[in-house]
Amino acid sequence: VERRIFTSKMWSLWRYGILLIIMVTPSHQQELSSQVLLDNISRIVDSRLAILDMRMNNIGSQLNDVANQDEKLMVRLSNNLEDKLAELEKKLLYNLEVKLSAIEEKFPNNLEERLSAIEDKLPTNLEEKLSAIEDKLPTNLEEKLSAIEDKLPTNLEEKLSAIEDKLPTNLEEKLSAIEDKLPTNLEEKLSAIEDKLPTNLEEKLSAIEDKLPTNLEENLSAIEDKLPTNLEEKLSAIEDKLPTNLEEKLSAIEDKLPTNLEENLSVIEEKLLSHMEENINQEDRIQGVNEMKMNIESMEENIIAAMNRSSVLLQKAGSTRCPEAEGFFMSSGLSRQCFKFFMDIERSWDSAVSKCLAEGLVLAEPYDPVMVKNYIATKYGMTGWTWINGRGSGSYITWQRSEGHIMSDIPYWYSGQPGSSTSSSHCLLLMTRQYHMKNYPTQAFYANTCTSKYYTLCELLME
Structure with missing residues (x-):
């Protein structure tokens, strides 16, 4: 390509030179000058062509060198790639082996024995029971499951992950301990419970x-x-x-x-x-x-x-029986506490403590405050609140007899209670007003200054 371009330029230059010589040379010298000029141009063209040949040879040699280098580079890349792949394969196999070993170590040694024990505990008529359960399943079970699935939160996976993070690390040991505490006749008890379930x-x-x-x-x-x-x-x-x-x-x-x-x-x-x-x-x-x-x-x-x-x-x-005298009543449920309610006058918390002691009683610590509150509000048509045996200790309200903290996150507290300024000058009240029984049926506790005056609830300790 360079040679063609050069030749084209040289012939153009030669033509322009001839024209110039013809213009400036007298007519009798034109033939001689033209011949000389042609000889000079021919020599120049030959020289340029020789130079171009040398350049073309150099370019060919360089292209051969580049081709050889490319071939060597391809060989090196192929060798390096093969080595890298082999090294990566070794690492993957090693990591896989380590992880499999770790998983294998996490399996309990007595896994086979546990599975056998579980298999032994399965009832012999398991197939019949499963068939009975299958018969009791509703026909529209799929629709109900779809409805439940629609109600599941969209971020269920995140919540499950959060719950999984809160699980104790020694969960397996705790489950084993619970399994050991299960009664041996668990199957019979479950069957008895199943028989007591209503048909509808x-x-x-x-x-x-x-x-x-x-x-x-x-x-x-x-x-x-x-x-x-x-x-x-x-x-x-x-x-x-x-x-x-x-x-x-x-x-x-x-x-x-x-x-x-x-x-x-x-x-x-x-x-x-x-x-x-x-x-x-x-x-x-x-x-x-x-x-x-x-x-x-x-x-x-x-x-x-x-x-x-x-x-x-x-x-x-x-x-021990709870007295049947006026003001006494027994709580329901397993606790079976005996209380006496005083609404003769309203007292401060310290005076309420003294009143109970004077009666041979103690200020009450109800295990089921919602039941006691609702009983008093219903029985006496209450318009006021009632002192019980809790007082501030640091940032907590504490039962004074059993010395247990009443945690601030339990549901018995009225909204916003106990306040951040709780101290020893605050004592515990039962919200026994009928208004609170109707509008806040599950909230029973309120902390107020101990010098305020309210009714008194005492307890007879049943020895």
């Missing part, structure tokens, strides 16, 4: 499902946010407080249950359904959800209190 259970569950609030997901999220951060420690504390003879005590309690338990449960269930219908018809429908939240959040304290008192209560049952 499906209809009742459907009725309850229809009455669930539409904003259930938001309420559950709010409940989850209110769960204490130290839940794992509290559960461990509950487990440590479980009595070793729990099975015997449960059997004793089961023996004392009335024979007409199913009828009583049906009556209670009807009352609950009626109460739920009344609550739904009220303007503040959230109270039913608040009650559910109270039951969930108070489960921890109820278990602790019940376990701490179970051994004492089993010994006390029937041994």
Whole structure:
């Protein structure tokens, strides 16, 4: 290409030179000059062509060198790539082997024995029971499952991950401990419970499902946010407080249950359904959800209190009676506490303590404050509140006799209570006004200055 361009330029230059010479050279010298000029041009063209040949040879040599270098580079790249792939394969195999070993180490050594033990515990008529359960499943089960799936929160995976992070690291040991505490006749007890289930259970569950609030997901999220951060420690504390003879005590309690338990449960269930219908018809429908939240959040304290008192209560049952005199009443449920209510005058908290001592009693520490509050408000048509045996200790309200902290995150507290300024000058009240019983049925506690004057609730300690 360069040679063609050069040749074209040289011929152009030659033509322009010839014309110039013809213009400036006399006519008698034109032939001689033209010949000389042509010779010169020919020599120049030959010289330029020789230079171009040398350049073309150099370019060819350089192209050969580049081709050789490319070939060497391809060989080196191929060798390096093969080495890298081999090294990567070794690393992957090593990491895979390490992970498999770690997974294998996490399996318990006695896995086969445990599986055999579980297999031995399976009932022999398992197939029949599964068939019976299958027969009881509703025909529109798929639709109900779809409805439940639609109600599941969109961020379910994140919530499950958060729950998984809160699980204790020694979960396997705790499950083993719980498995060891299970009664040997668990299958018989479950069968007895199954026999006591009402035949129209499906209809009742459907009725309850229809009455669930539409904003259930938001309420559950709010409940989850209110769960204490130290839940794992509290559960461990509950487990440590479980009595070793729990099975015997449960059997004793089961023996004392009335024979007409199913009828009583049906009556209670009807009352609950009626109460739920009344609550739904009220303007503040959230109270039913608040009650559910109270039951969930108070489960921890109820278990602790019940376990701490179970051994004492089993010994006390029937041994001491609550007086039938005016003002005395007995709480319902397992606690069976005996109280006496004084509404003769309103007193300060210290005066209420002195009044109870003068009567041979102590200021009350009710295990079920909601029941006691509702009883007093209903029985006496109350328009005031009532002192009980809690007083400020640091930032907590503390039971003065049992010395237990009343945690600020339990559902018994009125909204905003206890305040951040709680101190020893604050004492604990039962919200026994009828207004609060109707509008705040699950909230019972309020902290106020100890010098304020209210009614008095005493307790007879049953020895």
